[in-house]
Amino acid sequence: MPSRRSIAATGVAALIATAIGIALSYAIHWFPVQASTQAKNTDTLYHVLAIASIPIFVLVVTVILFSVWHFRMKPGQELQDGPPIHGNTRLEVLWTAFPAALLLGLVSYSFVVLHDNERKPAGKEIVVEVTGQQFAWTYQYPPSVTGGAPFSSTQLYLPNNESVDFAIRSKDVIHAFWIPAFRLQIDAVPGITTHYRATPDRIGSYPVVCNLLCGVGHSTMRSTVHVVAPARFEAWVRSGGASQSSTG
Amino acid sequence: MRTTLAKLRAPGLYRAGLGFAIGIAFATAITWVVRSSTGHATFHHYLSGDAILTVSLIASPIFFLVGLGGFDYWLYWAAGRPTRPEDHSSHGAHSWKDYFRINTDHKVIGIQYTVTAFFFLLVGGLLAMLMRAQLAQPGAQFVDANTYNGLFSVHASLLIFLFVIPVFAGLANYVLPLMIGAPDMAFPRLNALSYWLLPLAGLMMLSSFLAPGGAFADGWTAYTPLSIDAPIGQDFFSIGVQLAGASSIMTALNFLVTIITMRAPGMSFFRMPLLVWANFATSLLVVIATPFIAASQFFVLLDHALGFNFFNAGKGGDVLMYQHVFWFYSHPAVYIMMLPGFGIISEVIAVKARKPIFGYRMMAFSLLAIVALGFTVWAHHMFTSGMASWIRIPMAITTAIIAVPTGIKIFSWLATLWRGILHLDTPMLFALGFLTTFTLGGISGVMLAMVPFDIHVSASYFIVAHIHYVLFGGSLMTIFAGVYYWFPKMTGRTFDERLGKWHFWTTFVFFNLTFAPMHILGLEGMPRRVATYASKFADLNLFISIASFALGLSTLIFVYNIVTSWRGGPRAAANPWRGLTLEWQVSSPPPIFNFDRVPTVVGGPYEYGVPGAVHGIFAPAPVPATVGGGAPVTTGGGVHAPSE
Amino acid sequence: MEAASVAHAVAHEDHHGPPPAHRSSRVEPQLLGMLLFIISEVMVFGAFFTAYFFIRVAQGDPWPAPGTHLPVIPTLFNTMILVSSSITMHWALRGVQTGNYRALKAGILTTFLMGAAFLFIQINEYANIGFAPQDHAQATIFYSLTGLHGCHVFIGLCLLLFVTIRAFRGHYSPENHRGVEIPGIYWHFVDIMWIIVYTTVYVI
């Protein structure tokens, strides 16, 4: 039996490793910039998940390393067996109940985040129709946005701090409309219209990625989203999506 | 002349080749008849290359198998002729040529399976090397985009359908009948047939690179409608999967019947080794789930070849239906690729830690819990698919909960290690490596169950990382552990322990260097299944590619060790690991019929450390049948090992 | 040739058979195998019914497709043929179990003929129904479900044919009738499946 001291020392080492792991999970630059309110919620969820899972991983590794260190076969033990321990009900209940509770907690929290991300905000909301086609995206701005005739553009402009409801369709095969900076994606499926909602909150240009294998051109089915100040957006819409050259 | 003719008439590879040719002729004839009877105007249309190819893909394997002799017995039966009871002359293999015949010995079949599967691992791995060469730099032109798409599609299909699933079936084929004290599987001829479907399926998938228009290139998931518009190469996948799927279902049937009806006297369900339990659970999954992928590929085939409208949105078809049907199989399939590995790890850890498995019953129940839950989570692959949004809620909950029975297993293994006497040799190192890497892969899986997070990383390199942590860090680690563990039993030789350790450490290190950075790539926004990528991902990708080449090389250590040890390694003892389970109580390799007489099981399989404990004896059972794990009356040398 | 048979005889010398396996369950391996196989088959149908469900229920497409018509009543007649063939199958099995070989032969032959009649009528229905699977998704599902079932009838008929041949050659006896029983189970499965297909595709 390993001494209490070595168990305690290992416990401390595990705690330190956990702390380092969690610190790293904050320090490493994991994500692209956050450019929507949804992105902030999702990143927080990610950090919570990291905080919950790092201790579990550290626990598993610690037990393994500790066993390797202390229970390794030593010379003379070649023919010996360990103690015939068949189980321990208390422990087994513990390691069933604790993960179950933890997981239910995490999944509930994730539903809260999901609900927040998909809820229609109180303020104004515009609709942008997105169409995927091998191998390009086009964006239609309906009359509700343009105030006049609808127009379509290969450029995606969005007003800052206003919620957008994307209505996504496909003309041929399935594509996926992914804006990593918003942490959002959904498939563009032939025959149906899919939706997601984003509130951009950071002015800038970010990549739009087709994230579902759609044929030879899949890797190059890219576009850019320009989040601009509402006034600039108005101007762009009034010009019928003309000012395509100047990107913000 | 006469001998050629005789060769062509006797079952074997020659006749199989002839059958193959007849299959093509048959396909040509039948397409000609059908097309002309349905009235095509010009001769040109009567013979269509694509149609002939598609029908040949179905017909030639069947004719090949008939030629090989796979159906001889049933053809006799069908013709009403007297059937010959098995004369067992085909049992055992006396030269390497015997491995190229229909053979009904489960040990020969086990080796056929395992070697074939490892061949496909090397080929599939080689394709991965080509992929990594392409991805080493953004915009690299090592291969074109279409070929690249073909590479990862064939890579994944081979590794899933021709490596992981069959290699587990192969190892179990070898050891499972021995473990339960049976002389063979329940249906030996079916067993032979299910093996021979595999090389056909694998070569079919591989040869799709030669098809006009290139290999199937829609990933191993073959989502519609892309796969419907694809060139003919797609049929190589759809039909290859049918063959591999039929093979899995047949083996699973065989395992279930063998386990239920052929256990040695005294071997109650709760005295079965956990490997047997694991294959029992896996076989249930296969029997219930695999028909779904068969159906999904029938749909694709009908749409692709005959213009049906399952997935034609313009004519009322439903595109998402494919994904539901596909994942209803393919999620359980990931457990089909993991549960047998759990079985192997239980064997290895109990023997190498010299302790009984901690919580044996919970280990068995958790397998069944995973089977049951495994059918309720499929739509977690579809969180971003555009399906009705409420489905995400129950699916996310069940997906998270499935970590509980898996956790029970992990923690029970850890508790088995605790206070044991750990023999840190190669099988054990792989088992411990598995515990770490699989836990990581499982945890990233649980993160994916959290819908908002999955909405960001779905179909990114984060998924690629998860895939390889569970499939390589999980399944493949257990496969290596199992191959090393049973190598002495299967070949009668001892492998080189030093090389084994080298193999472990290089694999473990380069595996993590290759796949861990992929998590970061995914979070940062690099999509999967792309032949080129944004330049900001260049550095990490180069790093990954280099590490992956080293990982590929580490596999060669394994190949070298296995090949040289098999040919010239020192003779292995009957029971080198001092295991209690029955396969270790016979010689290495076991006698042709496994046991001279069926053993009697008198105790649990893992009673290490229990004084005088015995699992099975070869004499009739001692009079008072001892209950549970208690020590039987016969002490010590009750186990009769006809070793030499 | 000669050398080969000598070799065979020699090989026989050192090839004693394996010890008989211990039977750890009362259920017969063949029977269990067939039941498990039927589970797989039910799942194949399950997948096709999933497709049916998605197109007819989830998408809400009209059923049958506008302008088409399903011959409900003629198929009811056909259904009755198939269901009766289950009864004659049972009659054949009772026959062999009680040593009544006339009943066995008559029963198995009628079963076979009724099954063949069913298949023939079904194919005739295809020829006259007036739409093709390429026309729309409803037609695709109609042909696929009935066609899948038709394939099973065909497999069942092959089995029945083999059983018939053997029955007429006198290969079965009250002690040895597994060869009638197990194909019979498959045949009952095919019949029950048809009732489900008929109800969902034609009636509802």
Ligand code: HEA
């Ligand atoms: C061997 C194969 C295997 C295994 C075992 C698993 C296991 C799991 N997988 Fe994985 N998965 C794949 C193979 C596998 N997966 C593949 C190939 C894909 C991609 C398919 C494709 O698109 O090509 C995929 C994709 C995939 C997705 C879809 C991602 C997407 O496309 O958007 C999801 C989402 O939920 C998921 C989840 C899980 C979960 C929750 C588990 C769980 O079963 C894991 C459970 C295990 C643990 C959690 C570790 C041990 C447990 C403990 C130590 C207890 C305590 C733990 C906690 C409290 C967290 N997997």
Ligand code: HEA
């Ligand atoms: C068991 C399953 C398994 C295994 C073992 C592997 C092993 C490897 N995989 Fe694979 N992979 C998958 C299953 C697996 N993969 C799946 C399911 C996908 C998803 C596909 C899809 O999107 O549809 C995937 C996708 C996938 C991708 C993503 C492709 C993309 O999305 O664009 C990448 C990229 O790096 C990759 C790399 C690797 C590497 C480097 C290895 C290495 O571990 C390989 C190591 C090398 C060897 C083991 C062989 C070494 C041998 C030699 C060097 C010589 C051989 C000699 C002869 C043949 C004569 N894999």
Ligand code: CUA
């Ligand atoms: Cu469009 Cu990928």
Ligand SMILES: [Cu+2]
């Ligand atoms: Cu899954």
